Amino acid sequence: MSATADSTIAAPRTGRIDPKYTRDRTKSGNFEMLTWLFMRLSGIVLVVLIFVHLFSNLMVGDGINGLDFGFVAGKWADPFWQFWDLALLWLAMLHGTNGVRTIINDYADKDGTRFWLKTVLYAATAVIIVLGTLVIFTFDP
Template sequence: MTAIPFPDEPRRRGTNWEKWGWIYMRISGVVLVVLVFGHLFVNLMVGEGVKAIDFGFVGGKWADPFWQWWDVTMLWLALIHGANGMRTVVNDYTKPGTVQRILKGALLASVVVLIVLGTLVVFTFEPCPAGSPADLLPSFCAA
């Protein structure tokens, strides 16, 4: 008996979002490894190590635009990478329908809120705000 081959399925038109999500996971994973190990090296190995990490350390680090962008890039990539992974879990363990849409909507909303808040914190962080009472300022701020 000879097997009858299935005819080729027609190609779908449009963007293959699953493929691009898969590619994003691989690229962002590699970039995140570099960013995270760079972050850990600077915070834990350079200088006095973990003992030096305090409000002043973060304030000094975020005074440099390089470290602001480093941390924001790490934040964005990690949140989107994690959300894409969670989206895959939702797809795998729920049936298409209302529950899946609600879960994906909640995931999207939480990622957007965290990205916006995290980015605002990094770029608007001011350890020594002008006009603050001297007794509320950290010791490294000029009164």
């Protein structure tokens, strides 16, 4: 584009002339900063948890051919691996839920829509965490 050409900006496609953020920001307070920090810290911890999980399951022993019911039963007989998998489950679910919550807050314009989407999200998260925790601790081959 030459320096003498007209540099106009195209009109916004939303039809709104002056789009403004209309939601009240005073309610979130320190919560958003803490969730931002949680995402960074849990991401670092999740990388370690995931790579140790993958290494111990796929690289040690018979590799992928050794993964069966007996392998999981033997692994979960050790409280260390129960805690490891529990930490992986909880952190992954909370990290993912927080990410989806942020997307809902960013893209759901109506308060009612935002409320119901987050209600379904939190309910699904709670069910998966409770069921996963029960499976890890009540697993009896």
